[in-house]
Amino acid sequence: MSEATPHYIVITVGTNGDLHPMMRIAQTLQSLGRQVTFVSHSYYENMVRDAGLAFIGLGTDEEFLRILRNPDIWNPRKGLAALMANYGEGLQQTIASIRSISTTAPKMVIAHPFAVPGAIIARELGLVTSVAAAYLAPSNLRTCHDPLTIGDVSVPRWVPMSWRRALWRLVEKKWVDPVALSHINAVRLPLGLSAVDSFLTHISQTPDLALTLFPSWFAPAMPDWPHPLLEGDFQLFESxxxxxxxxxxxxxxxxxxxxxxxxxxxxxxxxxxxxxxxxxxxxxxxxxxxxxxxxxxxxxxxxxxxxxxxxxxxxxxxxxxxxxxxxxxxxxxxxxxxxxxxxxxxxxxxxxxxxxxxxxxxxxxxxxxxxxxxxxxxxxxxxxxxxxxxxxxxxxxxxxxxxTPAFDAFAFCQEIERQLLAAGHGVRLLNKND
CATH class of the missing domain: 3.40.50.2000 (Glycogen Phosphorylase B;)
Structure with missing residues (x-):
């Protein structure tokens, strides 16, 4: 395998619904001859390794289960704060995991939105060459256009665009940034990196590529979604x-x-x-x-x-x-x-x-x-x-x-790399015969 062949680092957090789509992508990349390392909660080590993927674990089983045992995690208003209680530690572990991968090949990251800040820090430190953000569900992408659902609130179609933008600013100021930014900046500032002033803007605008892991017939692309954007399909993992x-x-x-x-x-x-x-x-x-x-x-x-x-x-x-x-x-x-x-x-x-x-x-x-x-x-x-x-x-x-016919995961992964190449990263195209 050529040293120019990229080494993919697939990073995700959450439950099975967050892992399975990313495991499908990781397995496809591996089938195309790419080195792949999967990074997620240590709790899922056996499941990931059984799928034939190299694995680096984050945290401990007890830390992961402590989050799941907190009833606030399923509260539309309190869930984000509960999830991010130890977010800064998770970012540091993510960066350490990326640093631990010894290879002369270019490193590319495909990250769950919550893992994007850690991946971006790694890119700024020169540890990886590029970052793609993988959006598993439409609501993971901020938009002011219809249908507009923020948590358990559905915004009526008659609400003017100026009000919609104001609503998002309120949501960020009151619920998102207070529980996210302090964790991110506590990791960034000691590394000599500039502070982040908007969590949602940071995860949407800093990656080199955005991927939708759902089809356009389920949710068509919105004008204010990040660019460049590669629309995919449901990534149904099958063991x-x-x-x-x-x-x-x-x-x-x-x-x-x-x-x-x-x-x-x-x-x-x-x-x-x-x-x-x-x-x-x-x-x-x-x-x-x-x-x-x-x-x-x-x-x-x-x-x-x-x-x-x-x-x-x-x-x-x-x-x-x-x-x-x-x-x-x-x-x-x-x-x-x-x-x-x-x-x-x-x-x-x-x-x-x-x-x-x-x-x-x-x-x-x-x-x-x-x-x-x-x-x-x-x-x-x-x-x-x-x-x-x-x-x-x-x-x-x-x-x-x-x-029917089944989604072509190979073509999707080939296009991911083509898009990253078009963004200016010097990695040769995927070739299924490599």
Missing amino acids: SKQDGLSPDLSAFLAAGEKPLVFTPGTGNLHAVDFFKHALAAIQSTGRRAIFLTREPAQIPSKLPASVIWLAYVPLKALLPHVAALVHHGGIGTTAEALRAGIPQLVVPFAWDQFDNGARIAAIGVGQVIPAKRLRPRKLAHRLQHLCTSDTVRAQCATVASRF
Whole structure:
């Protein structure tokens, strides 16, 4: 392999929905002959290494779980502050991880938005040649254009543009910058780097390239999104070790009508009410169901024979066999349900989930009930509609057809490098035959 061949550093933080798309990109780059190092929470080391990727861990398992155990992480107003409690330490660890990679090849970073500040510092220090920011969901990109959803607030279409800009300035001044800038600048200033005065501007304007890891039919590019911008598609990671269904699950699926599936996401440890309301709704309708969560304490103590609990099942294998999916609205789960062609009922808690849910409703393949408004009767009524509507069923099939033919991940990664080359970085083009 030539010394001019770049070494990619893929950096992400968060839960499975944040890791899986980045792992898909990392595996594709590796298949194209590139050296790749994956950087994320140490908690995910086994999963990443099982996928055949070199790994550098950030923090400890206990530090990661401490964040997930904080109920504020799922509060639309308090979540950012809870997530960034130790943000500065994470940035320092990210920089140290990049520094530890010994290679004479040019280093290119593909980073989750929250990892961008650390990657930019590494670029300013000469540790990497270029940085691409990977946006997993549309709401990760700030915009003043419709549809405009900020957290759990949907801004009406009639609101003037000047008001929209003022609203974003208020959000940054009151909620974002106070919890982000002190951490970033505490790392930058001792290194002799200038202070950052806007977190959202910094992560959107400083990378060499922005990538959207969702298709334009789900969210078309907005005029005020960063440039250069490369529009991609859902990056659906598929592990060869998680292809099938267990015999017990297969038997349950075959024993009656298609069940409903309920999941609050892999990182939500505070979904007791979600499952309590789900069970009540199921019992009132007589439907069968599967509850998915790795946290057994969230599950009601007594489940009827028509309901089973499982810690984890790969959604690609499960969803084609179910009637509908009730979930938190994470982008990965949303994409899997779109691919399976099944109705969705999105129950958003925080983060990008409200915007993803609104887009699902706009496409016509599902509905939304915010988590704080979830009640058994409302849930049962909405599910009855989704599972019996010919219009919803037809639209689900139409959307599912957009996944055929499959997205060309190789071409996407080749274009990533072409774009970086066009930005002035002296790295030769990807060649699948290298």
